[in-house]
Amino acid sequence: MFCVMSRFLSNATNRVDAKGRVSVPATFRAVLSSQAIEELYCFQDFHYPAINIGGPELLARFERRLEDLDPFSLEANRMSLLIHGGGIFMRLDSEGRLMVSDFIRTYTGIEGEVTFAGRADYFQLWRPDAFQAAQNAAREELGRSGPRS
Amino acid sequence: MFCVMSRFLSNATNRVDAKGRVSVPATFRAVLSSQAIEELYCFQDFHYPAINIGGPELLARFERRLEDLDPFSLEANRMSLLIHGGGIFMRLDSEGRLMVSDFIRTYTGIEGEVTFAGRADYFQLWRPDAFQAAQNAAREELGRSGPRS
DNA sequence: TGGGACAATTTGGGCGTCAATGGGATTAAG
DNA sequence: CTTAATCCCATTGACGCCCAAATTGTCCCA
Numbered sequence: 001m002f003c004v005m006s007r008f009l010s011n012a013t014n015r016v017d018a019k020g021r022v023s024v025p026a027t028f029r030a031v032l033s034s035q036a037i038e039e040l041y042c043f044q045d046f047h048y049p050a051i052n053i054g055g056p057e058l059l060a061r062f063e064r065r066l067e068d069l070d071p072f073s074l075e076a077n078r079m080s081l082l083i084h085g086g087g088i089f090m091r092l093d094s095e096g097r098l099m100v101s102d103f104i105r106t107y108t109g110i111e112g113e114v115t116f117a118g119r120a121d122y123f124q125l126w127r128p129d130a131f132q133a134a135q136n137a138a139r140e141e142l143g144r145s146g147p148r149s
Numbered sequence: 150m151f152c153v154m155s156r157f158l159s160n161a162t163n164r165v166d167a168k169g170r171v172s173v174p175a176t177f178r179a180v181l182s183s184q185a186i187e188e189l190y191c192f193q194d195f196h197y198p199a200i201n202i203g204g205p206e207l208l209a210r211f212e213r214r215l216e217d218l219d220p221f222s223l224e225a226n227r228m229s230l231l232i233h234g235g236g237i238f239m240r241l242d243s244e245g246r247l248m249v250s251d252f253i254r255t256y257t258g259i260e261g262e263v264t265f266a267g268r269a270d271y272f273q274l275w276r277p278d279a280f281q282a283a284q285n286a287a288r289e290e291l292g293r294s295g296p297r298s
Numbered sequence: 299t300g301g302g303a304c305a306a307t308t309t310g311g312g313c314g315t316c317a318a319t320g321g322g323a324t325t326a327a328g
Numbered sequence: 329c330t331t332a333a334t335c336c337c338a339t340t341g342a343c344g345c346c347c348a349a350a351t352t353g354t355c356c357c358a
Contacts (some may be wrong), residue, residue: 006268008233009233010233010236010237011235011237014319015319017321018321019332019333020322021319023317026316027316027319045226046226047226047227048230064219093334094316094336095335095336096318099333117233117235119230120212120229135235138227138230139231139235141227142228143195162310163308164309166309166310166311167311168310172308190333242344242345243345244307244308246308273329
């Protein structure tokens with residue numbers, strides 16, 4: 001069942017085990033392997049308390065964006081601080097699990113469970129209740145301006 | 150038959166079985182297969198406690214809207230959170246049934262029965278009594294400001 | 299107009315497969 | 329030498345696939 005052409009979509013929440021590991025949903029792993037992604041680039045989301053994870057290409061895209069900015073601007077400085085200083089590389093274990101490090105835990109507030117949320121080119125790690133809350137807020141914002149046609 | 154146009158019309162309510170499955174009405178399945186839709190894109194309605202279901206084209210429509218935004222803005226982040234992270238992809242089983250997951254159950258309040266409501270390009274899942282109530286309310290609203298009297 | 303047979307849907311379960319999870323063993327790191 | 333990360337295997341449970349029963353709807357003919 002090749003769910004969807006190589007993009008991260010939908011969401012799922014899995015449990016963190018006693019060793020601090022959590023399974024990445026099989027659908028997401030399928031996307032990773034279809035793009036031959038071994039090294040995962042992780043960094044903090046700019047707006048939400050979530051960790052973004054994607055392939056090295058994701059970092060490259062940010063760097064391209066960075067080049068468009070005035071290198072001495074506060075915005076460029078801030079961005080580099082996040083994507084270079086704040087980013088880390090990870091890989092999955094043989095079972096397709098990742099370690100929930102302190103880096104992840106403190107920024108997201110994750111404890112016993114992790115919600116994986118697809119974002120097309122990358123996916124996110126959320127604390128489940130934070131994810132729900134953010135979604136409800138977003139839906140309300142969008143509903144107000146009326147996306148329904 | 151006169152109802153063969155490729156649009157989702159009218160409504161029907163079916164029972165959820167012990168495994169949490171429910172048959173999609175044959176008329177809706179006919180529309181899906183006439184458009185060769187295999188993957189179903191599902192998301193929460195912005196105004197009502199209902200789940201909207203359509204083909205990938207439905208997602209594409211939202212993404213087109215996303216492209217008009219600055220990809221690093223809060224606005225874009227919020228929209229992606231909903232349409233990518235908030236949407237679920239599903240497929241029907243070999244009998245044309247779908248699973249009533251927690252995602253669907255909690256947002257709609259569905260328990261033993263599901264009302265399928267056609268919405269032209271997509272269809273909806275409702276809790277039967279909520280559907281009746283919403284219809285009555287809508288009818289009353291329209292009557293007050295509109296066609297009758 | 300009212301059966302009644304036939305066809306299509308809807309519904310109910312059994313079963314196999316695969317993903318998620320847990321725990322012990324092995325290896326790397328400090 | 330101690331601790332932590334990784335690997336490997338076993339268990340569990342969910343989901344997809346198949347087949348069968350029951351229900352509903354449709355059409356034809358008396």
